[in-house]
Amino acid sequence: MKDLVFVSVAFGPLYIAQQDRLKESILAIYPDAHLHFHRDKLPMNSRPFLDSLYGFKVHAIQQAINAGFKKILWLDPAMILVREIGNIFENGEVIAVRDETALHKVISKSYLNSTGIDRHDLKDWDWHLVGGSLYYFDFSHEKAVTIFNAWKNDEERGYFGSQQQEASEQLQGHRADETCMAMNMYQCGVRPVAPDAIGYCIENNPIFRKLHFK
Numbered sequence: 001m002k003d004l005v006f007v008s009v010a011f012g013p014l015y016i017a018q019q020d021r022l023k024e025s026i027l028a029i030y031p032d033a034h035l036h037f038h039r040d041k042l043p044m045n046s047r048p049f050l051d052s053l054y055g056f057k058v059h060a061i062q063q064a065i066n067a068g069f070k071k072i073l074w075l076d077p078a079m080i081l082v083r084e085i086g087n088i089f090e091n092g093e094v095i096a097v098r099d100e101t102a103l104h105k106v107i108s109k110s111y112l113n114s115t116g117i118d119r120h121d122l123k124d125w126d127w128h129l130v131g132g133s134l135y136y137f138d139f140s141h142e143k144a145v146t147i148f149n150a151w152k153n154d155e156e157r158g159y160f161g162s163q164q165q166e167a168s169e170q171l172q173g174h175r176a177d178e179t180c181m182a183m184n185m186y187q188c189g190v191r192p193v194a195p196d197a198i199g200y201c202i203e204n205n206p207i208f209r210k211l212h213f214k
Contacts, residue, residue: 001030001032001033001085002032002034003069003070003071004033004034004069004071004072004073005034005035005036005064005067005069005071005072005073006026006033006034006035006036006037006073006075007036007037007060007061007064007072007073007074007075008022008035008036008037008038008060008074008075008076008077008079009037009038009042009043009056009057009060009077010037010038010039010040010077011040011049012040014213015077015078016039016040016077017213018077018078018212018213019037019039019077021080022075022077022078022079022080022081023035023037025080025081025082026081029081029083029084034069036060036063036064036067036069038056038060042056042059043056043059043060043062043063044059044062044063045059045062046058046059046060049163050162050163050164051162051163052155052158052160052161052162053160053161053162053163053166053176053177054132054160054176054177055155055160055177057074057132057135057177058151058152058155058177060074061074061135061137061148062152065139069139070138070139070140071089071136071137071138071139071140072136072137072139073089073134073135073136074134074135074136075133075134075208076132076133076134076210078133078210078211078212078213079133079134079208079209079210080208080209080210080211081207081208082199082206082207082208082209083199083205083206083207084207085207086207088197088198088199088207089136089138089198092136092138093137093138093141093143093144093147093190094135094136094137094138094143094144094147094148094185094188094190095134095135095136095192095193095198096130096131096132096134096135096136096181096182096185096192096193097130097131097133097134097192097193097194097195097198097200098128098129098130098131098191098192098193098194098195099128099129099130099131099178099192100128101128101129101175102122102123102126102127102128102129103122103127103128103129103179103182103183103186104119104120104122104123104127105173106129106173106174106175106178106179107119107122107172107173107174107179107183108159108161108170108171108172108173108174108179109172110159110170111154111159111174111179111180111183114157114159115183115187117183125186127182127183127186128182128192129175129178129179129182130178130181130182130185130192131178131200132175132176132177132178132181133210134198134200134208135181143188143189143190146188147181147184147185147188147190150184150187150188151177151180151181151184154180154184155177155180159180160176160177160180161174161176
């Protein structure tokens with residue numbers, strides 16, 4: 001674990017409390033873990049949240065890259081590490097968990113047009129959304145660099161969407177970073193993984209859990 005960094009961003013008392021819980025769960029298993037946690041402060045170069053929905057994820061990961069890390073695990077503050085990660089990411093270039101939502105249902109017209117792909121093709125290819133609570137990158141692989149740079153470019157061009165666009169129904173259900181991540185992964189030949197492949201929020205013997213405070 002010495003070459004892996006855990007990255008997370010939290011704002012406000014509720015989410016910071018969740019992030020504290022995440023931190024405690026990581027350090028209980030890996031006392032010397034590298035943590036790049038942002039608390040009540042946007043990562044460098046991030047736009048305000050309402051101007052770029054979840055765009056801070058890109059910039060938090062970029063800061064970890066700038067710090068020299070090659071293996072980066074983004075976790076939502078509501079995540080909890082339950083047990084040792086082991087070698088589940090050993091052969092992964094980019095890992096995100098498959099969502100059962102079909103990608104063609106949650107992608108805006110403007111973003112789809114930028115890709116040159118037809119909505120019917122997405123349906124025929126059975127491409128799916130990914131969940132945004134866990135992203136893993138191993139930047140020693142060229143494909144990880146390619147996917148991240150394309151994802152970052154999408155954020156910079158405004159394709160994560162804004163609150164104003166969402167409120168005015170310009171996004172057609174587009175799911176911000178998740179839609180863009182899914183598209184870039186598939187276009188690079190990397191498919192999202194099933195939850196049980198990495199012990200993500202599964203009933204029996206999970207590695208990761210997600211628990212929002214009620």
